[in-house]
Every structure is written in C-alpha cells, then in structure tokens.
Amino acid sequence: MGETQFDYPKEPEAVTFETPFGKFGIFTCFDILFYEPAVVLVNKMQVDTVLFPTAWMNVLPFLTAIEFHSAWAMGMGVNLLSANTHNTTSAMTGSGLFTPEGPAAYHYDSATEEGCLLLAELSAHPRLSPTYPPAVNWSLHATSIEKLPGENNTFSGTVRKDIFTFRELRHKDGNCTVCQGDLCCHLVYQMSNKRRDEVYVLGAFDGLHGSLIKYHWQICTLLKCPSTNLSTCGQPVETAQTKFDMFSLSGTFGTSYVFPEVLYSGVQLAPGEFEVLRNGRLKSKHGTSKPLITATLFGRLYGKDHVSLGVAHSPETGGEFPPEP
Numbered sequence: 615m616g617e618t619q620f621d622y623p624k625e626p627e628a629v630t631f632e633t634p635f636g637k638f639g640i641f642t643c644f645d646i647l648f649y650e651p652a653v654v655l656v657n658k659m660q661v662d663t664v665l666f667p668t669a670w671m672n673v674l675p676f677l678t679a680i681e682f683h684s685a686w687a688m689g690m691g692v693n694l695l696s697a698n699t700h701n702t703t704s705a706m707t708g709s710g711l712f713t714p715e716g717p718a719a720y721h722y723d724s725a726t727e728e729g730c731l732l733l734a735e736l737s738a739h740p741r742l743s744p745t746y747p748p749a750v751n752w753s754l755h756a757t758s759i760e761k762l763p764g765e766n767n768t769f770s771g772t773v774r775k776d777i778f779t780f781r782e783l784r785h786k787d788g789n790c791t792v793c794q795g796d797l798c799c800h801l802v803y804q805m806s807n808k809r810r811d812e813v814y815v816l817g818a819f820d821g822l823h824g825s826l827i828k829y830h831w832q833i834c835t836l837l838k839c840p841s842t843n844l845s846t847c848g849q850p851v852e853t854a855q856t857k858f859d860m861f862s863l864s865g866t867f868g869t870s871y872v873f874p875e876v877l878y879s880g881v882q883l884a885p886g887e888f889e890v891l892r893n894g895r896l897k898s899k900h901g902t903s904k905p906l907i908t909a910t911l912f913g914r915l916y917g918k919d920h921v922s923l924g925v926a927h928s929p930e931t932g933g934e935f936p937p938e939p
C-alpha cells in the first residue's frame with residue numbers, strides 16, 4: 615500500500631517551537647518508530663511536549679495506538695499529545711495525553727464513530743517535576759540473575775511475521791526465563807487463578823522487523839494466547855479473564871530505548887498500576903485491576919536498523935506499517 619501522494623524531505627527536519635508552557639516538537643505517525651526525528655527531538659532538542667497527529671492503524675499485541683504511544687512517552691520521558699484519526703473501519707482509534715508518569719487521559723472506542731475531546735493538566739516542564747521518573751538501566755536487573763533451567767520447553771511462534779521464542783506459563787505462579795539472540799527475558803509472576811481455558815506465554819524476540827525498511831526490535835513479553843492451542847500464541851487477542859496478583863518483567867536489553875507497555879482486557883491502559891524500577895524491571899504495583907492481555911518491554915536498537923539512504927523517510931516504503939495485508 616504505497617502512499618505515493620506524499621512527498622518526503624531529503625533530510626529529516628526537527629520542528630520545534632517555544633511557548634510560555636514549554637518547548638514543543640512535532641512529528642507524525644510512522645515517525646515515532648525511528649530515531650529521526652522522534653528521538654532527536656527529545657534527546658537533542660530537549661522538547662517538553664510532542665504534538666503527534668496520526669492515522670494509526672491498531673496492531674495487537676504491541677502496536678495498538680494507545681498502548682505504544684503511552685509507552686513511548688514513558689520510555690522517552692516526555693509528554694506526547696496524540697491525536698489519532700477515528701475510523702473504526704480502518705481500525706484507527708485511540709488518542710491520548712501521555713506523560714512520562716503514564717497516561718493522563720486517553721480514549722479508545724472501536725464500537726462507535728463518535729469523537730472525543732480529551733482534557734488534562736500536564737506538567738509544562740516534565741523533567742523539572744518532582745514526580746519525573748528516574749533514569750533506568752534497562753539491563754541491570756536481568757543481567758544480574760541466573761538463567762533458569764528448562765530451556766527445552768520453549769517453542770516458536772509468530773507475531774505478525776516475526777518469529778518469537780515462547781514458553782508457556784503452566785503454573786499459577788513461578789519464575790521463568792526465555793532467550794533469543796542476545797536477549798534473555800525474565801519473568802516472576804503470580805496469577806490470581808490459573809484458568810484451564812486461558813494460556814499465557816513469556817516471549818522473546820531479538821531481530822529485524824519489516825521487509826523494505828528493516829528495524830531492529832528487542833522484545834520481552836508476557837502475552838495471552840488467543841486460545842489454548844499453542845500455535846495461536848502471538849496472534850492478536852483483545853480480551854482476557856485472568857488477573858495477576860503480581861508480575862515483574864525484565865530483559866538483557868542492548869539499548870536504552872525501551873518502551874514499557876501494559877494492556878488490559880478490552881484494550882485498556884493501566885494508569886498508575888505499574889512502575890518501572892531503576893534496574894529495568896517492569897513491575898505491577900499491586901494486583902492488576904483487570905485481566906491482562908500483555909505486559910511488554912518493547913526495545914529499539916536504532917543503530918542496527920537497515921535503512922538505505924533515500925528511502926528512510928518515505929511513507930511509500932514504510933507502507934507495510936500500518937500492517938501488512
């Protein structure tokens with residue numbers, strides 16, 4: 615699906631402007647997955663808030679709009695004001711006012727064509743806020759713990775076209791490790807109850823995603839499978855029935871760009887219900903108030919992307935995202 619009607623700049627532009635309520639940056643849609651301009655605006659230009667208009671097609675399990683956009687705001691430590699097109703026929707819904715501490719307000723509605731005005735009070739200079747989260751070393755905890763035995767019980771599954779290594783969580787609670795490439799993911803968990811009709815896995819992915827543009831992902835995920843048939847693990851699922859009394863997820867990430875995602879049944883976010891510790895653990899604070907679809911650490915290794923010059927910023931070649939048919 616080429617979007618040939620759009621031109622693209624030879625050099626990516628970093629667009630910012632100053633206001634009495636902080637420094638703003640702008641980028642759109644697919645830009646959010648790349649180093650330029652998205653990361654440059656935050657790290658180099660030090661914007662406080664990003665304005666982000668988008669026509670974002672929801673892609674479970676990791677790239678649904680509210681899920682990924684709120685995670686990016688947390689991972690980057692910046693406000694992200696996301697205004698998504700609302701068109702349920704195109705699977706586009708989900709906007710929000712996202713902060714480094716979590717979502718301040720969001721809207722997701724796949725049932726009606728109604729729009730919504732979101733209002734919230736945000737910190738104009740989030741880095742100066744007393745509640746600004748501390749810097750995270752995303753590999754510190756995971757590199758400190760012993761790999762658990764049982765490496766034999768893993769299996770492969772695909773999330774869209776990416777081949778993940780999964781391990782089924784067979785018990786109500788436990789500790790578990792799964793590795794792929796340079797990435798080992800560790801999970802400590804306790805389900806409120808272990809249902810016979812629901813299967814969860816711990817998954818790891820370390821590799822290139824995409825066909826024309828190849829971008830490097832490292833992903834650790836606690837994920838619900840659509841059915842008890844393990845071959846379905848990795849396929850999208852929107853609802854769940856299992857709550858967790860606790861989870862703690864960490865990975866041996868080779869990047870400081872990791873976006874923490876937690877998604878509840880019905881494609882709902884979990885504001886205030888989880889935290890990221892300085893040592894890189896994504897951890898529930900109490901139990902989950904709703905059943906869990908996924909808790910994921912989504913890492914980007916921008917330096918390992920395979921992007922040939924000239925096509926890097928072309929929506930045409932990025933046309934497989936929104937998703938491949």
Ligand SMILES: *[C@@H]1O[C@H](CO)[C@@H](O)[C@H](O)[C@H]1NC(C)=O
Nearest residue numbers: 699700701702703704705727
């Ligand atoms: C929603 O998307 C569909 C499919 O792309 C398109 O035909 C329709 O015109 C869109 N609706 C609006 C209101 O933009």
Ligand SMILES: *[C@@H]1O[C@H](CO)[C@@H](O)[C@H](O)[C@H]1NC(C)=O
Nearest residue numbers: 751752753754755757758870
């Ligand atoms: C994070 O922790 C790892 C493991 O202890 C260490 O090797 C690495 O240098 C730390 N990274 C940063 C950015 O401090």
Ligand SMILES: *[C@@H]1O[C@H](CO)[C@@H](O)[C@H](O)[C@H]1NC(C)=O
Nearest residue numbers: 761762763764765766767768
């Ligand atoms: C994996 O299976 C092999 C062959 O059955 C066995 O020798 C090995 O001990 C197993 N490893 C673990 C970690 O369970």
Ligand SMILES: *[C@@H]1O[C@H](CO)[C@@H](O)[C@H](O)[C@H]1NC(C)=O
Nearest residue numbers: 762788789790801802803862
């Ligand atoms: C599981 O992890 C918890 C918390 O990190 C730890 O206290 C416990 O000893 C671990 N159990 C096993 C069997 O490794």
Ligand SMILES: *[C@@H]1O[C@H](CO)[C@@H](O)[C@H](O)[C@H]1NC(C)=O
Nearest residue numbers: 841842843844845846847849
């Ligand atoms: C399990 O799921 C796979 C993939 O969806 C499917 O091909 C297979 O037929 C299913 N097996 C059973 C026993 O339902």
